[in-house]
Amino acid sequence: MSREALVNSAALLLLVAVPVWALWADEPFTITLATRAVIFALAAAGLNIALGWGGMVSLGHAVYFGLGGYAMGVLAFHAQNYTPLMDWPFTITGTKSMPVIWLVAMISSAVAALVIGLLALRTSGVYFIMITLAFGQMVFFFAISWPTYGGEDGLSIYVRNSFPGLNTLVPIEFYGLCLSVLCVILFLNARLIRSPFGLALNAARQVPHRVETVGMNPTRLKLSALVISGAVTGLAGALFADLNRFVSPTMLSWQMSGEIMVFVIIGGVGRLFGPVVGACLFVLLEHFLGGVSEYWQVFLGLVLLGIVLFGHGGVVGMIAGRGRTHD
Amino acid sequence: MTAILIAEQVLNGLQFGVMLFLMAAGLTLIFGVMGLINLAHGSLYMVGAFAAATIAGATGSFLLALAAALISAALAGALVELVVIRRLYDRDHLDQVLATFALILIFSEGTRWLFGSFPLYLDIPAWLSGPVMLPGGIQYPLYRLALIVLGLLIALGLWLLISHTRIGVQIRAGENDREMIGALGVNISRLYTLVFALGAGLAGLAGALVGAIQSVQVGMGEPVLILAFVVIVIGGIGSIKGALIGALLVGLADTLGGIFLPELLKLFTDPAKATATGSAFASMAIYILMAVVLVWRPTGLFGARV
Numbered sequence: 001m002s003r004e005a006l007v008n009s010a011a012l013l014l015l016v017a018v019p020v021w022a023l024w025a026d027e028p029f030t031i032t033l034a035t036r037a038v039i040f041a042l043a044a045a046g047l048n049i050a051l052g053w054g055g056m057v058s059l060g061h062a063v064y065f066g067l068g069g070y071a072m073g074v075l076a077f078h079a080q081n082y083t084p085l086m087d088w089p090f091t092i093t094g095t096k097s098m099p100v101i102w103l104v105a106m107i108s109s110a111v112a113a114l115v116i117g118l119l120a121l122r123t124s125g126v127y128f129i130m131i132t133l134a135f136g137q138m139v140f141f142f143a144i145s146w147p148t149y150g151g152e153d154g155l156s157i158y159v160r161n162s163f164p165g166l167n168t169l170v171p172i173e174f175y176g177l178c179l180s181v182l183c184v185i186l187f188l189n190a191r192l193i194r195s196p197f198g199l200a201l202n203a204a205r206q207v208p209h210r211v212e213t214v215g216m217n218p219t220r221l222k223l224s225a226l227v228i229s230g231a232v233t234g235l236a237g238a239l240f241a242d243l244n245r246f247v248s249p250t251m252l253s254w255q256m257s258g259e260i261m262v263f264v265i266i267g268g269v270g271r272l273f274g275p276v277v278g279a280c281l282f283v284l285l286e287h288f289l290g291g292v293s294e295y296w297q298v299f300l301g302l303v304l305l306g307i308v309l310f311g312h313g314g315v316v317g318m319i320a321g322r323g324r325t326h327d
Numbered sequence: 328m329t330a331i332l333i334a335e336q337v338l339n340g341l342q343f344g345v346m347l348f349l350m351a352a353g354l355t356l357i358f359g360v361m362g363l364i365n366l367a368h369g370s371l372y373m374v375g376a377f378a379a380a381t382i383a384g385a386t387g388s389f390l391l392a393l394a395a396a397l398i399s400a401a402l403a404g405a406l407v408e409l410v411v412i413r414r415l416y417d418r419d420h421l422d423q424v425l426a427t428f429a430l431i432l433i434f435s436e437g438t439r440w441l442f443g444s445f446p447l448y449l450d451i452p453a454w455l456s457g458p459v460m461l462p463g464g465i466q467y468p469l470y471r472l473a474l475i476v477l478g479l480l481i482a483l484g485l486w487l488l489i490s491h492t493r494i495g496v497q498i499r500a501g502e503n504d505r506e507m508i509g510a511l512g513v514n515i516s517r518l519y520t521l522v523f524a525l526g527a528g529l530a531g532l533a534g535a536l537v538g539a540i541q542s543v544q545v546g547m548g549e550p551v552l553i554l555a556f557v558v559i560v561i562g563g564i565g566s567i568k569g570a571l572i573g574a575l576l577v578g579l580a581d582t583l584g585g586i587f588l589p590e591l592l593k594l595f596t597d598p599a600k601a602t603a604t605g606s607a608f609a610s611m612a613i614y615i616l617m618a619v620v621l622v623w624r625p626t627g628l629f630g631a632r633v
Binding site for chain 1: 358364411414415418420421422424425426428429430431432433435436437439440549550553556557559560564603606607608609610611614617618621622625626
């Protein structure tokens with residue numbers, strides 16, 4: 001077993017053990033905290049597909065996170081008010097069923113990623129960063145000034161949405177659901193990067209002109225990766241909104257994009273479990289530094305600076321060493 | 328809707344655009360010369376505004392406040408460059424994004440720590456307040472007019488600096504080939520610190536000037552920063568001329584879009600709905616402008632062709 005596999009197993013073990021311990025010790029807040037970490041990990045796992053394997057520094061992933069959140073908010077809002085989403089040309093009603101909400105969240109985020117990607121991938125490098133950031137801000141301002149779904153105040157949901165066979169209002173059951181989703185996505189992610197598509201994507205990041213020479217289109221590969229990436233982050237957004245039973249433009253803000261990127265980078269870019277370790281670390285830092293000082297973000301900033309300037313490859317990279325076979 | 332109203336809105340758009348130019352000029356210079364994407368540029372804007380509000384509160388002099396904004400932001404910029412930024416020139420953009428994101432957290436929360444969460448106010452001085460009568464019967468606030476004139480003067484000054492001075496020659500040479508000018512005996516690290524401080528000073532000045540119209544608060548810099556990114560994408564990275572034209576386009580599109588889109592929609596739907604929908608879409612106007620430019624010219628209006 002390689003060192004990276006050990007790190008991954010340890011992370012997975014902790015994700016199972018800590019909530020079970022919290023259940024036994026009757027500490028429901030710890031379970032909520034762990035749920036938050038798992039959902040952030042899922043959002044970051046989405047970004048990691050674009051950033052780690054596609055090499056696309058997208059600073060606008062809050063768009064997909066927020067769209068996923070709004071997919072849940074809008075559908076549940078119409079379901080709880082018994083109003084149809086639209087009447088014409090055919091009637092669409094809201095829903096409180098998680099699988100349907102997830103599907104809508106993933107499709108709408110994927111479509112957004114396709115549109116943004118088509119425009120942003122006309123350029124590369126620093127232009128790409130600025131453009132994704134700018135489109136993120138566009139969606140943010142649109143959500144703020146569009147009054148139908150709460151505008152700046154956001155949307156609240158009375159009761160958490162339902163999943164067949166589970167009582168999602170019980171923290172540990174909802175946690176189990178989120179963790180299962182994360183595991184499924186990570187498994188698919190591992191399959192994806194070993195598939196012909198994943199290998200081609202890797203090559204498109206490193207030497208685009210060679211990929212072109214063998215008859216593949218690097219831009220199309222990257223665009224597909226961005227769409228998959230957006231859909232995964234959108235799914236995380238729907239779960240996050242369900243965790244809080246609330247969605248607001250904050251989920252679409254540029255700070256959110258920055259945080260999702262921070263999860264990936266402190267964990268380890270292009271590592272399967274990098275986003276998981278990064279998100280857990282962030283939630284822990286947020287919790288403990290937040291207890292120390294009201295201005296904890298100063299310390300968070302200093303920690304981040306330290307990691308960028310002196311640590312290479314994030315936490316997973318520092319523990320596991322250079323394990324990326326494709327570097 | 329009268330011609331006077333339209334003229335006023337055009338002037339508002341110009342004023343907004345000129346302030347965006349001060350931000351975008353620094354960013355585009357820093358990117359052009361050092362190849363660095365600096366997310367913390369908005370923090371320097373905020374530093375300038377807070378310095379100005381503090382000095383204006385202590386001395387009552389607006390000109391001293393502006394000088395304080397320029398100097399403190401330039402010093403903060405030079406300090407940040409010496410301590411953090413210079414380690415990032417050889418890194419990829421991802422590291423630069425994360426490090427400057429960390430700087431934003433430190434600057435924002437540090438400022439909140441020092442000054443509290445409540446906004447500060449910076450008053451327009453008496454000799455610049457009140458309206459002024461323009462030809463054609465347009466009444467316009469003197470302060471905003473002064474901003475337009477000052478901004479255009481700074482644009483002219485920057486152009487002279489870049490195209491007619493020794494420093495300007497070095498900056499342009501640095502954009503093309505940094506190793507070559509090092510070999511020719513130019514102290515590159517000093518040049519980099521200087522360019523960074525210049526960009527920071529311009530951002531700080533913009534923060535102070537705009538702070539007198541809006542409130543001075545933590546987080547005021549980032550929305551402007553992102554608009555400045557839009558300006559650079561439209562104008563082309565590294566081009567001062569592109570930054571000016573991009574800034575004016577964005578300023579006009581944002582201001583006029585906010586006025587005309589709701590009016591335009593009123594022709595088709597009922598007024599209340601038109602206002603809501605119109606303002607929602609108006610907030611997207613500049614990004615649509617950016618998308619159009621991207622489709623037409625991916626490297627911006629004045630960017631280098633790749």
